[in-house]
Amino acid sequence: MEKYFYFGEATVETTAESALYPLSSFLGMTPSGAGATKLHFQGRNGTLNDDTVEIEHSGKASKVFVTEMVGLLQRNTKSPFLIVSDGASGKHALQNAQVTTLTVASSD
Secondary structure, eight states, X not given: OOOEEEEEOTTHHHHOOEEEEEXXXXXXXXXXXXXXXXXXXXXXXXXXXXXXXXXXXXXXXXHHHHHHHHHHHHOOOSSSEEEEEETTTTEESOSSSEEEEEEEEOOO
């Protein structure tokens, strides 16, 4: 069964800042600041441009965030959804690098 990343900010109903990507489209992560990390996915529209999800996280460096993300990917859960951040429900998969802001940039 394919697994999916889900990202959603606290006010998704008004900002539309959310995304659902299959794990198979995940390309990697890069630090984009002292407390921010950018996740790269294959573009949903089939172009060479990556879709990105930039996550600002409080209190921890990108290395801690990346380490927690790897742990999330290695979990053996029955659910096909890896909820990284769902601000609307308050669910967060990461314990140490708390998500504060989420920005989705899609090429579609």
